[in-house]
Amino acid sequence: xxxxHFIGQSAAAVGLLAGLSSQTKAANLQKAEILVIGGGxxxxxxxxxxRLFSNNTARVTLIEPNTSFISCPMSNLVxxxxxxxxxxxxxxxxxxxxHGIKIIQDSVSSMDPxxxxxxxxxxKTLRYDKAIVSPGISMNFKSVEGLAQAxxxxxxxxxxxxxxxxxxxxxxxxxxREGGTFAISIPEAPYRCPPGPYERACQVANYLQQNNPxxxxxxLDANQDVVSKGALFKKVWAExxxxxxxxxxxxxxxxxxxxxxxxxxxxxxxxxxxxxNILPQMAAGEIAIKTGLANSNGRWANVNFLNFESTARKDIxxxxxxxxxxxxxxxxxxxxxQHAKVAAAAIVAELNGWEINPAPVLxxxxxxxxxxxxxxxxxxxxxxxxxxxxxxTVPGSGGLSPAPSILEGIYAWGWAxxxxxxxxx
Amino acid sequence: MQMKYLKPILVTSAxxxxxxxxxxxxxxxxxxxxxxxxxxxxANCHGTDGKGVVDGGMPLINNLTSEQMLAKLKAYKSGxxxxxxxxxxxKGYSDExxxxxxxxxxxxx
Ligand SMILES: Cc1cc2nc3c(=O)[nH]c(=O)nc-3n(C[C@H](O)[C@H](O)[C@H](O)COP(=O)(O)OP(=O)(O)OC[C@H]3O[C@@H](n4cnc5c(N)ncnc54)[C@H](O)[C@@H]3O)c2cc1C
Numbered sequence: 001x002x003x004x005h006f007i008g009q010s011a012a013a014v015g016l017l018a019g020l021s022s023q024t025k026a027a028n029l030q031k032a033e034i035l036v037i038g039g040g041x042x043x044x045x046x047x048x049x050x051r052l053f054s055n056n057t058a059r060v061t062l063i064e065p066n067t068s069f070i071s072c073p074m075s076n077l078v079x080x081x082x083x084x085x086x087x088x089x090x091x092x093x094x095x096x097x098x099h100g101i102k103i104i105q106d107s108v109s110s111m112d113p114x115x116x117x118x119x120x121x122x123x124k125t126l127r128y129d130k131a132i133v134s135p136g137i138s139m140n141f142k143s144v145e146g147l148a149q150a151x152x153x154x155x156x157x158x159x160x161x162x163x164x165x166x167x168x169x170x171x172x173x174x175x176x177r178e179g180g181t182f183a184i185s186i187p188e189a190p191y192r193c194p195p196g197p198y199e200r201a202c203q204v205a206n207y208l209q210q211n212n213p214x215x216x217x218x219x220l221d222a223n224q225d226v227v228s229k230g231a232l233f234k235k236v237w238a239e240x241x242x243x244x245x246x247x248x249x250x251x252x253x254x255x256x257x258x259x260x261x262x263x264x265x266x267x268x269x270x271x272x273x274x275x276x277n278i279l280p281q282m283a284a285g286e287i288a289i290k291t292g293l294a295n296s297n298g299r300w301a302n303v304n305f306l307n308f309e310s311t312a313r314k315d316i317x318x319x320x321x322x323x324x325x326x327x328x329x330x331x332x333x334x335x336x337x338q339h340a341k342v343a344a345a346a347i348v349a350e351l352n353g354w355e356i357n358p359a360p361v362l363x364x365x366x367x368x369x370x371x372x373x374x375x376x377x378x379x380x381x382x383x384x385x386x387x388x389x390x391x392x393t394v395p396g397s398g399g400l401s402p403a404p405s406i407l408e409g410i411y412a413w414g415w416a417x418x419x420x421x422x423x424x425x
Numbered sequence: 426m427q428m429k430y431l432k433p434i435l436v437t438s439a440x441x442x443x444x445x446x447x448x449x450x451x452x453x454x455x456x457x458x459x460x461x462x463x464x465x466x467x468a469n470c471h472g473t474d475g476k477g478v479v480d481g482g483m484p485l486i487n488n489l490t491s492e493q494m495l496a497k498l499k500a501y502k503s504g505x506x507x508x509x510x511x512x513x514x515x516k517g518y519s520d521e522x523x524x525x526x527x528x529x530x531x532x533x534x
Binding site: 048049052053055334337338341342345348349352354355357359360361362363365377379380381382383393394396397398399401405407408410411412413414415417418419421422425 | 453455458459461462463465466467468469470471472473477478481482483484509510513514515516517518522
């Protein structure tokens with residue numbers, strides 16, 4: 001017999017023996033099947049905190065296809081060569097060993113929100129009372145002509161989901177001819193991690209400075225200007241990487257010729273480069289779109305910010321990069337972790353029959369390495385605004401670093417260690 | 426109230442031993458849950474329940490009592506204490522929220 005059923009029936013039996021109605025709210029918390037789809041920053045944290053906030057009574061199953069967690073934060077350092085992929089990889093099994101979360105290594109191929117079931121790629125179907133969907137982003141390769149094939153062939157990489165492409169992009173950089181150009185293209189915001197591409201440009205330039213000093217970095221940005229930490233990045237580019245990084249705003253890449261390594265731009269002339277790191281437009285992870293959760297322009301999922309429940313479907317909560325954000329809320333790992341805690345607490349409250357916390361709070365901190373030691377940050381605090389039903393940053397709070405510093409470089413690694421432990425440990 | 430409902434489950438878990446979902450279970454109120462949720466906003470940087478990774482690089486806070494923690498948070502908020510990110514973050518919380526956080530995460534004697 002399935003262990004889960006056994007527990008369910010035993011609990012019910014004991015409950016009946018004790019003269020309790022099986023309808024009691026407290027019992028709902030122990031009985032509900034909670035499925036978490038995606039073990040990234042949002043999903044892993046949600047799974048862990050559902051257990052913590054329910055004092056280990058909620059039944060939580062996490063579905064994730066990857067055998068281990070590879071962090072996007074700090075992955076630019078792997079591309080720049082100052083860190084290894086092993087240093088940014090964490091195991092998943094602590095979540096089961098320490099927290100009693102059932103982990104299924106598989107991916108969800110479809111969800112039926114009416115029947116409240118999910119079907120796995122392996123063909124198995126699972127039932128849920130509550131589902132948490134944190135699938136991250138999907139890449140719209142079609143937004144750049146020729147990109148789907150070029151990416152498939154490994155000619156152009158995105159490395160915007162950390163993993164094999166991260167390592168491969170570092171190899172392409174290391175193999176680049178002397179004096180060659182590494183081009184990175186940025187899609188129009190919103191996309192995952194606003195400062196990420198500019199940090200990457202710094203990491204590539206830092207590598208080139210040491211290994212290929214005549215090499216160049218070309219940033220083709222579809223946006224009007226640097227999307228995050230603009231003044232700080234521009235100062236670093238001018239001072240630390242003078243003549244090495246060229247920044248071109250309003251440069252929207254619409255096509256790629258993989259054979260000639262040429263990028264077609266919407267307005268300006270074509271550009272040739274040696275390594276092409278093309279970031280296409282992004283949207284919520286495929287499963288969110290397929291399930292009909294992406295009700296904001298078909299791209300992102302609108303949620304009720306008190307509990308992160310989808311506005312399209314009941315009992316499905318969407319977290320992290322997949323959501324349509326509140327004003328000034330970045331698509332970051334830190335933020336996904338914070339969404340997860342609000343959602344987990346709300347689900348525990350709801351299943352207990354309690355009112356959901358009417359005043360949740362979120363913070364964000366985001367560190368960028370401008371070389372292999374110095375870091376700049378951006379921070380914000382977001383308080384729930386009941387009148388407008390959204391999160392708002394608190395006036396006067398948050399802000400940027402005044403300048404890059406080594407101390408913040410130490411804190412940035414400290415942040416990474418702690419958030420990995422908080423989400424997965 | 427809660428205890429009454431939760432107890433049988435605890436007994437069940439003990440009876441069937443190593444179940445996947447067994448574990449410590451005790452009563453909790455909604456207010457306690459909200460407070461835990463608020464304190465958890467600090468955990469990304471300072472560790473789950475304020476227990477940061479030792480030698481990880483981030484300043485550890487679990488050596489502070491609630492009083493010491495509150496004094497520090499308020500000093501960051503007023504600008505009396507300099508720092509990198511904390512003066513900016515502390516300004517985003519009300520005094521009441523800072524007190525809750527300090528009470529939740531401060532070292533228990
Ligand atoms: C280069 C780079 C640097 C970054 N730096 C920072 C930083 O310094 N700080 C910061 O806070 N953020 C940073 N980010 C952003 C951060 O990585 C994301 O915001 C964060 O990962 C979002 O979390 P998530 O849970 O939404 O998605 P993810 O962390 O991507 O997790 C999604 C998970 O869902 C799984 N999944 C997807 N579909 C399915 C399915 N159908 N079934 C089962 N599982 C599925 C995936 O395998 C994946 O594990 C950076 C990103 C990049 C690319």
